[in-house]
Amino acid sequence: MSADAGQPDAAQHDLFRGVSETKDQAGTVKGIAVKSVPAFVAGEELADLADSDPRIVAMTADLASASRLADFAKRHPARFFDMGIAEKNMITAAAGLAATGHIPFVGTFASFAALLCFEQIRTDCAYPGMPVRILAHHAGMSMGYYGTSHHALEDLAAMRAVAALTVACAADANQLRAMLRASVELPGAVYLRLGRGRDPEVYSAVPEGFEFGQAVRLREGSDATIITTGSQLHPSLAAAELLAAGGCEVRVVDMHTVKPLDVPAVLAAASETGAVVTVEEHSIIGGLGSAVAEVLADHRLAVPFRRHGIEDEYVLIGPPAALYAHYRLDAPGIASVVRETCATPAP
Amino acid sequence: MKTTATQTASAADLGRLADRALFIRLETLRLTRIAGAGHYSGTFSAAELLAALYYHQLRIDPARPDWPDRDRFVLSKGHAAIGLYPVLADLGYFDPADLDSYTRLGSPFGDHPDMRKIAGIDFSSGSLGHGLSVGLGMALGGRIQRRDFRVYVMVGDGELAEGQIWEAAMAASHFGLGSLVCIVDRNQLCIDGPTEEVMSVEPLDERFAAFGWEVQRIDGHDLAAILGAFAQLGPPGPGRPQVIIADTVKGKGVSRMELDVNWHVGNLGPDDYEAVRAELIAGAAR
Numbered sequence: 001m002s003a004d005a006g007q008p009d010a011a012q013h014d015l016f017r018g019v020s021e022t023k024d025q026a027g028t029v030k031g032i033a034v035k036s037v038p039a040f041v042a043g044e045e046l047a048d049l050a051d052s053d054p055r056i057v058a059m060t061a062d063l064a065s066a067s068r069l070a071d072f073a074k075r076h077p078a079r080f081f082d083m084g085i086a087e088k089n090m091i092t093a094a095a096g097l098a099a100t101g102h103i104p105f106v107g108t109f110a111s112f113a114a115l116l117c118f119e120q121i122r123t124d125c126a127y128p129g130m131p132v133r134i135l136a137h138h139a140g141m142s143m144g145y146y147g148t149s150h151h152a153l154e155d156l157a158a159m160r161a162v163a164a165l166t167v168a169c170a171a172d173a174n175q176l177r178a179m180l181r182a183s184v185e186l187p188g189a190v191y192l193r194l195g196r197g198r199d200p201e202v203y204s205a206v207p208e209g210f211e212f213g214q215a216v217r218l219r220e221g222s223d224a225t226i227i228t229t230g231s232q233l234h235p236s237l238a239a240a241e242l243l244a245a246g247g248c249e250v251r252v253v254d255m256h257t258v259k260p261l262d263v264p265a266v267l268a269a270a271s272e273t274g275a276v277v278t279v280e281e282h283s284i285i286g287g288l289g290s291a292v293a294e295v296l297a298d299h300r301l302a303v304p305f306r307r308h309g310i311e312d313e314y315v316l317i318g319p320p321a322a323l324y325a326h327y328r329l330d331a332p333g334i335a336s337v338v339r340e341t342c343a344t345p346a347p
Numbered sequence: 348m349k350t351t352a353t354q355t356a357s358a359a360d361l362g363r364l365a366d367r368a369l370f371i372r373l374e375t376l377r378l379t380r381i382a383g384a385g386h387y388s389g390t391f392s393a394a395e396l397l398a399a400l401y402y403h404q405l406r407i408d409p410a411r412p413d414w415p416d417r418d419r420f421v422l423s424k425g426h427a428a429i430g431l432y433p434v435l436a437d438l439g440y441f442d443p444a445d446l447d448s449y450t451r452l453g454s455p456f457g458d459h460p461d462m463r464k465i466a467g468i469d470f471s472s473g474s475l476g477h478g479l480s481v482g483l484g485m486a487l488g489g490r491i492q493r494r495d496f497r498v499y500v501m502v503g504d505g506e507l508a509e510g511q512i513w514e515a516a517m518a519a520s521h522f523g524l525g526s527l528v529c530i531v532d533r534n535q536l537c538i539d540g541p542t543e544e545v546m547s548v549e550p551l552d553e554r555f556a557a558f559g560w561e562v563q564r565i566d567g568h569d570l571a572a573i574l575g576a577f578a579q580l581g582p583p584g585p586g587r588p589q590v591i592i593a594d595t596v597k598g599k600g601v602s603r604m605e606l607d608v609n610w611h612v613g614n615l616g617p618d619d620y621e622a623v624r625a626e627l628i629a630g631a632a633r
Contacts, residue, residue: 057487057491078491079491081487081522083518084517084518084521086511086514086517086518088480088510088511088514089480089483089511089514089515089518092477092480092481092483092484092511092515093480093481093483093484093487093515093518094484095470095480095481095484096421096470096480096481096482096483096484096485096486096487096488097484097485097487097488098484099419099462099469099470099481099484099485099488100415100419100484100485100488100489100492101415101488101492102488102491104484119474120477120480123471123473123474123477124471124477124480124481127471128461128462128463128470128471129463
């Protein structure tokens with residue numbers, strides 16, 4: 001279940017304000033702990049990193065509040081640029097900044113970053129190896145009833161096709177902090193896919209030893225493996241608990257980095273648990289599921305397999321929690337998909 | 348806004364620059380023959396501008412292509428790279444013999460420039476409309492680092508139809524980037540015809556002025572006028588970004604190519620090659 005289930009409408013109204021401004025004395029907002037909001041920690045974490053690293057700069061396209069990069073702006077005003085509603089110019093200008101030795105962290109909605117600015121990311125950032133870090137927030141269908149213009153359900157497919165680009169999805173605030181820290185010295189451009197700042201906590205502390213490309217096994221099980229990423233990690237873990245109650249023990253792999261993919265983790269999942277379900281808040285075309293399918297096919301591993309995500313369609317209008325439930329991307333939905341996959345006999 | 352050429356260079360200096368402009372055109376002929384086809388005319392229009400930039404204006408050191416305080420040059424109209432490569436070789440960024448591999452399999456030198464393969468290229472280009480944003484970012488970097496380098500971006504006139512150019516133009520004046528200099532090679536043609544027929548860009552000076560830029564407009568083949576425009580640039584630092592609109596002739600120097608859209612990309616046969624070469628040399632001697 002997503003964190004704002006039960007009051008989904010209210011949850012979307014403060015999209016552009018940030019919730020901490022309305023938090024109560026206990027530091028919670030509408031039942032959500034402020035510490036568990038990924039996009040909201042980026043500005044603070046980057047400001048901390050920038051205290052000791054003069055190369056770090058941050059940019060937004062009129063979304064400083066929605067991404068909380070405003071927290072960076074307050075502490076490092078000379079190294080923060082609000083570029084207005086001009087995303088293409090922002091991404092390319094970030095590449096120009098990188099060419100003078102800076103490490104720009106550039107935030108905008110994932111739909112605009114990956115889809116509007118695909119060419120600027122590919123040609124100006126990835127191809128010349130510019131260390132631009134794209135903070136693609138409000139990814140997937142997390143913008144709910146804002147609709148398809150504001151959804152990014154194709155971004156992983158697009159970004160995965162770009163050579164020399166690291167593509168990763170943050171599941172929660174602590175993992176995002178680890179990713180931001182690890183990204184500083186990473187060569188080349190990085191696409192970081194973030195939620196809308198409401199993802200419930202999975203990692204109780206900033207994971208130590210985080211490395212891009214190294215998947216994390218968060219739950220052991222021998223009956224099947226869920227390979228998931230970003231926003232779907234939390235409901236996948238919850239689904240595993242539901243399945244366990246029914247006697248099905250599922251391994252859960254946090255494939256936070258979609259590219260480069262941790263191939264050994266995929267092979268181990270197939271050979272050791274005998275069935276694989278990928279779960280992602282993304283089209284089933286071109287994203288994590290496709291990446292895993294390619295590995296399984298390349299290695300002739302014919303295990304029961306299912307790509308779970310959004311079918312080849314535009315999703316309905318609705319609040320995020322309702323959408324997750326409708327498309328079976330909540331814990332009960334994921335659990336049912338795993339049961340179906342395991343019950344399907346090999347062709 | 349029309350700039351009068353001021354006496355900033357001696358006749359000998361101007362003669363030297365004219366010789367380098369001829370060198371750029373002759374090398375463009377030679378390299379195009381290796382490739383089998385090339386962007387002659389959009390390079391010929393920029394020959395005097397490139398010569399004036401690299402042999403007079405830019406603060407660069409070919410021995411230190413990564414010198415942090417160097418002036419930057421972004422060739423947003425990347426298809427004129429064939430005229431830039433010989434300049435970089437001539438200045439010592441790399442061995443001129445390397446150019447013999449131009450466009451051949453695995454060569455560093457393609458139709459569009461690659462900063463990761465060629466010393467002296469400050470940014471890769473090729474997709475039109477991006478270069479001014481690159482320059483904007485470089486100028487922001489210079490401001491953060493308190494360096495006094497300038498960033499020169501050469502754009503074509505056809506690419507001014509790209510919206511991103513005007514996003515960058517808006518941002519450059521918003522941020523007060525006096526160190527950013529845009530040079531428009533106003534050679535009148537894009538691929539399908541005259542810009543004013545395909546997608547009109549005029550009144551260009553008024554448009555840039557409306558975006559908050561300092562505007563000069565000159566004859567882009569008059570080396571004295573180019574140097575005069577450079578001399579009138581304000582100091583790098585906080586201030587209005589600066590544009591030099593250089594009125595040029597696409598295909599300049601070759602009668603059969605001048606203002607002929609059919610020569611945007613072309614290839615000369617052996618006899619024509621010698622005739623064009625002779626025409627360029629004779630034209631430069633006048």
